[in-house]
Amino acid sequence: MSRIPEPTPTPQGPMYEGRLLDRADEEVVDQGVAFDLRTLMSRRGLLIGGGLGLGAVVLAACAPAATGSSSSTAAPTPSTTATATDAAVAEIPDETAGPYPGDGSNGPDILDEAGIIRQDIRSSIDGGATADGVPLSFELQILDLANGGVPFAGVAVYAWHCNAQGEYSLYSSGLEDVSYLRGVQVADDDGKVSFTSVFPGCYSGRWPHIHFEVYPDVASITDASNAIATSQLALPEDACSAVYAETAYSGSADNLARISLTSDNVFGDDGGVSQLATTTGSVTGGYTATLVVGVDTTTTPSAGAAPTGGSGRPPGS
Numbered sequence: 001m002s003r004i005p006e007p008t009p010t011p012q013g014p015m016y017e018g019r020l021l022d023r024a025d026e027e028v029v030d031q032g033v034a035f036d037l038r039t040l041m042s043r044r045g046l047l048i049g050g051g052l053g054l055g056a057v058v059l060a061a062c063a064p065a066a067t068g069s070s071s072s073t074a075a076p077t078p079s080t081t082a083t084a085t086d087a088a089v090a091e092i093p094d095e096t097a098g099p100y101p102g103d104g105s106n107g108p109d110i111l112d113e114a115g116i117i118r119q120d121i122r123s124s125i126d127g128g129a130t131a132d133g134v135p136l137s138f139e140l141q142i143l144d145l146a147n148g149g150v151p152f153a154g155v156a157v158y159a160w161h162c163n164a165q166g167e168y169s170l171y172s173s174g175l176e177d178v179s180y181l182r183g184v185q186v187a188d189d190d191g192k193v194s195f196t197s198v199f200p201g202c203y204s205g206r207w208p209h210i211h212f213e214v215y216p217d218v219a220s221i222t223d224a225s226n227a228i229a230t231s232q233l234a235l236p237e238d239a240c241s242a243v244y245a246e247t248a249y250s251g252s253a254d255n256l257a258r259i260s261l262t263s264d265n266v267f268g269d270d271g272g273v274s275q276l277a278t279t280t281g282s283v284t285g286g287y288t289a290t291l292v293v294g295v296d297t298t299t300t301p302s303a304g305a306a307p308t309g310g311s312g313r314p315p316g317s
Helices: 033-041 054-068 237-243 252-257
Strands: 135-144 156-160 182-186 192-198 209-215 229-234 278-282 286-295
Touching: 135 156, 135 209, 156 192, 182 192, 209 286, 229 286, 237 252, 237 278, 237 286
Parallel strands: 135 286
Antiparallel strands: 135 192, 156 182, 156 209, 209 229, 278 286
């Protein structure tokens, strides 16, 4: 039978194979992984008392780890719906809905209209007008931070933004009876909503963005005070620069040159670090923008009044 290797007493303390034990009061086989691995790599690693072979040395090296994390005592693994990436998502900053929300909090209320729940928001609900511009599909994944960052299935998301000329439907001159670039989607089991739209223009005083409000469920959208989060998605500069070279976006390139994420009066607090979308695509093929949105229902929504800067009028006016 193999016996437990014995250390050699020295004035400096117990030593084994010329090395002081890391844990002087414990057996050689209980010195921990670091000591065991040094033993394994030693040229004398096979000389452990009793003729232990290499396999026994490896078992000794593994023993401490097995003791500390056996499968029968390990903590339960998180739900597969909450990934390590999800856990790192911060709560989305609560931002102003701006002066053109169309949710009844400042004039028009499109959320009472039949047909507002739609994925393609390029046309007015009645089909009477269609926004032009470079195609853009954008997807938001809503995570429930109050419950460990799992997908927030069933929440309703209302999204809206300006057109290629920097104008807002329902508000800008000539667009009072137009309802394009506004719509509601209900999050699926993965907490995702998606919209088919056009790339918004850049009007004076604001970085290119998309507004959105998150509601507990679709029945709650008829009252803006029910929103559990109000924020904005920022679009990346490289995509904006490419799009704004198009004639449909006249004035946007000049406006973009006069603003930055850090100087913007909404994203400027932190440069939009948690609001900047990931964008792929091209002008000819269209763009796709995605953003993960952390919503914490244990905090009180604090969206403020409309910010200064940005008229909702054509760029440059």
